[in-house]
Amino acid sequence: MKKIVFILLSFFAAIICQGQKKEQSKPNIIFFLVDDMGWQETSVPFHSEATELNYRYNTPNMERLANRGMKFTQAYAAAVCSPSRISLMTGLNSARHKVTCWTLRKNESPSQKLKDITEPDWNVNGISTTEGVDRAIIVNTLPQLLKQTGYQTIHVGKAHFGAKDTPGENPLNLGFDVNIAGHAAGGPGSYYGTNNFSAAFRNGDLIWDIPGLDEYHGKDIYLNEALTIKANNEINKAVSDNKPFYLYMSHYAIHAPWEKDPRFYDKYKAMGLTNFQATYASMVESMDKSLGDIMQNVRKQGIEDNTIIVFMSDNGQPSNADSNLPLRGHKLLPYEGGVRVPLIVHWPGVTQPGSVSKNYMIIEDIFPTFLEMAGVKQFKQKGGPIDGKSIVPFLEGKTKHKQNRPIFWHYPNTYGGTLYFPYSSMRQGNWKLVYRHVGRELELYNLKDDLGEENDLAKNEPEKLIELSKVLSNFLRESDAQMPTDNRTGKKVVYPDALFE
Template sequence: MISLKRIFCCLAICSALQANAQQRPNIIVFLVDDMGWQDTSEPFWTQTTPLNKRYRTPNMQRLARQGMKFTNAYATPVCTPTRVSLMTGMNVTRHKVTNWTNYPRDKRSDAKDSTLLSGNWNLNGMSPVPGIPNTVYATPLPKLLAQAGYYTIHCGKAHYASNGTPGADPLAMGYAVNIAGHAAGHPASYLPEKQYGAANASHGVPGLEEFYNTDVFLTEALTRKALAAIEQNRAAKKPFFLYMAQYAVHVPLEADKRFYQHYIDQGLSTEEAKYASLVEGMDKSLGDIMDYLEREGMAKNTVVMFMSDNGGLSLAPPRTPPAHTQNLPLKAGKGSVYEGGIREPMIVSWPAVIKPGTVAAQPVIIEDFFPSILEMAGVKKPGMVQQVDGQSFLPVLKNNALKTKDRLLVWHYPHRWTQGEGPGLHFFSAARKGDWKLIYDQRKLELHLYNLKDDIGEENDVAAQNPAITKALAKELTDYMGKRNVVMPISKLTGHPVEWPSELVE
C-alpha cells in the first residue's frame, strides 16, 4: 500500500512542476517572409525615410514601444537557410543549407552560372532524423521545447526541407500542431476565392478548407487558426511556443482588400499597393495576437519576437526601379549579402525583462534565436546532436547598452540567384566585425571593405585604404569557414574550388 506521505510528496512535486511551467514564459516567434528593413512605419535607422512614411505598421510601432528594437539584426540572403539556422542554432557555413530548398527532393534551386558550380550543398534542407541524403541532421528547436514541457505550435510557412523528406513535416520537427506548413516556400494564392491555390499540387496552402470561398485573406486565416490553437491549450496550463511564420509578404502579389485602396489613393502603383496591403495585413496579424494576449491576461508572461527571414525583393537591373519594393539606403536586396539582403527589422517584447521603448545597436544574427529561446524557456542542458554557433542575446535584452566589438558574423551564399547580374546576387561570402564589413566576390576573386558606421549603403569600397583590416578580416573569414568545412563553389575552368579569401591578400 502506498503511504499517505508518499502520496503527498508526489502531489507536492506535481504542484511544483505545474507552478514552474506556469512561471516559464510563453514564446512567440513572429517571422515574416521577404520583408525588407524599410517596409515598415517603424524606422530601424537613425532617421525616418520616405519609405517608412509609405507603410502603415502601427502594431510594429506598438511592439517597439513595449520592448526592444534591434537596429543591427541579420538573417541570411534567402529563406530556407534562415529558417534552418533559427531551428538549429547553426551558422549557414555549418549546416550547408546555403540556398532555398525546392519542393521536389534532390532538385537544385540555384541558377546555372557560366563560370562556377555551387558544389555539394544540403539541397534537401534539414532533417530531424539521420541518414537522409543531402540534409543536415540536427535536433530541432521545437523538439527541445516540447521535451521541456512546452506546447508547440507551427503556423504558416515551414520550408525547412524538400517534399518527401522528414523535415518537410512540422510534426516531425517536434510541433504538436501544424497549421498550413509544408515543403513549399510560398503560397499559390492568398485569396479564399481561389482556395489559397489548393489546386496547385506543390504550392497550394494545405488545411484551410473552412475558409474556402469566404472573405478571409490567407494572413487572417492563419492568425485565427493560431489563436484557436493557443486557446485550446489554455486548460492544460502549459507554456506555449508559437512559431507564427506568415507567408506574407512573399509573392504572389495579391491585394488584401482591407488595406489596398488606401495605398492606391496614396498614389502608389498597382503592384506597390498590393505589396503594401500585404505588409499592413501582416501587421494586423501581429496586432491581433497582441490584443489576444492582453485580453486574456497573458501579455506580461509572453515573449514576442518579430523578425524577417531575408531582405526585401529589390530586383536588380535591368528592372530598375524594382517592381514593388526597395531597401534604400541599403544596397541590393533578397539574394544578396549586401545589407539590403540580410539586415532585418527585429523587435523583442518581454515585459518581465525588457525596459519598454529601448533600442539595441548590438549586432545579432538569426542563429542567435536558438540559444536565446532555450535560455528563455529555462532549458539549461538541451540534448542535441549539432554544435551551436549562435549566442544568446538575453544579456542585451537586460541591458541594451551592451555591445561586443570582437564578434565575427558570417554569411555564405555560394550560388547564383535567379535575378540577373545585380549587386551581390551571385557567389558571395561576407563577414562583419564591429563597424567593418568584408565582402568576398567568389566569381571575380575580389575583396571589398566597407565601414557601415560611415557608409550604410556600402557605396565606398575602402579595402585599398585599409589593407591591414582587409587582410585581418579575410583571414578571420577563412578560419571561420575552414573550421566548419564550408562548401566553396567550383571553377568550371580549373575544376577546383575557388580560392579562400585569405589567399587573395597573402
C-alpha cells in the same frame, strides 16, 4: 483509514499543484516571423531617422510592440529564406548546415547553370532529426528541445525546412506538436480563400498549394487572417491545458505572389501609389493586423505578463519592392538591404519599454536565446558546434554597444543566374567584407561611415582587408564550408586569404 486516504490525496494534490505552478512559471514564447520584409517596410523607423518608406507603411501594432519592448537596429538574417529558417531552428550558420539556398524538390537545386561557375552539392533536402536522409543535415531542433522541457510547440504558416517527400517538409517531424499550413514550399499558391490558397487559379505549379486550410476553401478570407485565427485557437488550447507554449507564427506574407488584401488596398491606392506598391503595402498592414490580433488575444487570455513576443523577418525585401534606403541591395545579395532586418523583442519585466539596442545579432542567435529564456541550460546539437550567441544580455541591458564579434554569411549558389553572384561575407565591428567567388574579388566597407556601402575601401585599407580575409577564411575552414567550382580551371574556388599568399 479514511483520514489517511484523505491526507494522501491532499499530499498528491499539492504535488500536482506545485508542478503546475512550476510549469506555468516558464514564459510563453511567440516568434512572429515575416517573409521577405525589408528593414524599412514599416512605420517603425529602424534607421537613425525616419525614411520615405516609414511614412508610406502603416504598422501600428509593430509600433505598439516597439513601445513596449526593445527595438534592434542592427539585426541580421541570411539573404534568402531557407538558410535563415534552418539557422534559427538549429543555431548553426549556413556555412555549417549547408542549406545555403532555398529548398523545394527532393534532390533538386532551384539554381541555374552558369558558364563560369558551378555551385557545390549543398543540402537541397534541408534538415532532418533522423538519420538516413541524403543531402540533409541531421540536427536537434529548437522546438524539439523546448518540447522536451514541457512546452507545447505550435507551428503556424510557412515551414520551408525540407524538400518535398523528405521528413523535413513536415514540422511534426521536427519537434512541433501542431502543424498548421506548413509544408515544403516557401510561398503560397494564393493568399485568397476564394482560390483555395491554390496556384491552380493562376495556372501555377500545385506544389505551392497550402495544406490543411480546407475549412476556408471557397470563402472570402485572406490567408493572413486565416492563419491568425488558427494560431489564436492554439494559444487558447495551450492556456486551457495549463501548458507553456512556443508559437512559431511564420507568415507567408510578404512573399510572392503579391496579392492585395482588399481590407487595406484602397487607402494606399488613394495615396497615389502604383498598383504593385499599394498591393505590397496592403500585405504589410495585413501582416501587422495579425500581430495585433495575437497580442490582443494574449491579453484576453490573461497571459500577457508571462509571454515573450519576438518580431523578425527572414531576409531583406525582394528586388520588385522599392529600395530600403539608405541600405544597398535586396534579397539574395550580401549587402545590407539583403540581410539587415527588423527585430523587436518584448519580454515583460526584462526589456525596457521603448528601448533601442544598437548591438548587432544574427538569426542563429535566436536558438540559444529562446533556450535560455525557457530555462534550458544544457542541450546538444548533433549538427555541429553552435554558432549562435544568446542575446539575453542585450535584452537585460547589460551589454554596451562595443562589439567585435564576427558574424558570417555564405552563399555559394547560382540561383538567380547572372543577376546575382555566389559569395561569402562577414561583419566584425563596423567593418563589412564581401568576397565574390566568380572573380575572386574582395570588397570592404565601413558601415559606421558608409551604411549604404557606396565606398569600397579594399584598396585604401589593405591591412584591414587582409585581417578580415583571414577571419572569414578561418571560419569557412572550421565550418567546412562548401565552395563552388570554377569551370574555367575545374578547381574549387579558394578561400579569400589565399589571395594574399
